[in-house]
Amino acid sequence: ELKVEQNPLFLSMQEGKNYTIYCNYSTTSDRLYWYRQDPGKSLESLFVLLSNGAVKQEGRLMASLDTKARLSTLHITAAVHDLSATYFCAVGGFGNEKLTFGTGTRLTIIP
Amino acid sequence: DAGVIQSPRHEVTEMGQEVTLRCKPISGHDYLFWYRQTMMRGLELLIYFNNNVPIDDSGMPEDRFSAKMPNASFSTLKIQPSEPRDSAVYFCASSASGTGGWLTGELFFGEGSRLTVL
Numbered sequence: 001e002l003k004v005e006q007n008p009l010f011l012s013m014q015e016g017k018n019y020t021i022y023c024n025y026s027t028t029s030d031r032l033y034w035y036r037q038d039p040g041k042s043l044e045s046l047f048v049l050l051s052n053g054a055v056k057q058e059g060r061l062m063a064s065l066d067t068k069a070r071l072s073t074l075h076i077t078a079a080v081h082d083l084s085a086t087y088f089c090a091v092g093g094f095g096n097e098k099l100t101f102g103t104g105t106r107l108t109i110i111p
Numbered sequence: 112d113a114g115v116i117q118s119p120r121h122e123v124t125e126m127g128q129e130v131t132l133r134c135k136p137i138s139g140h141d142y143l144f145w146y147r148q149t150m151m152r153g154l155e156l157l158i159y160f161n162n163n164v165p166i167d168d169s170g171m172p173e174d175r176f177s178a179k180m181p182n183a184s185f186s187t188l189k190i191q192p193s194e195p196r197d198s199a200v201y202f203c204a205s206s207a208s209g210t211g212g213w214l215t216g217e218l219f220f221g222e223g224s225r226l227t228v229l
Contacts, residue, residue: 045217
């Protein structure tokens, strides 16, 4: 059974600082996704990573994937308040379409 | 383009009542997923369909839960009878397969249906 772990679960950081959220998964996978969720809202797709070494960047967020280590990271650069949200990684099972979501990381940016 | 549309957005019902949640996926998408989100268990996949056919329903918690997809533009998730522990936000999501038939793109989520069972 595929297990997905994120850490930290909660992250409080000051504006302007850098930090990284980690996503580890337990079995072979060929797809990894990052989503953002604001309180009481739906999930918004941020990145889709489909190959080892894939790196994608959008604004202050950058995601990378290491399939050998079964690890993805979401790096936040010079955080701003608007980035406060819960971030989820989701991992696709190899050869099937099920996405297993991590526990989420609740990020709070303090002015 | 309209996104994934779910209804109702909020439902409050009493234990034992039947609840039906509805979903209209994005036109052209051939995959549809039902997820449930709670504080305790996070996001759980309940069932998913491909071309209107249920592929994996192993996440459906009990026989009280059933899901159908009668056509490419409509799906329902039914709970009968409902119980307080079913209180959660239920999300529907859709996606399109790539040229190989495999799912490589992101899932697009609806706004969710917040269910409260008293």
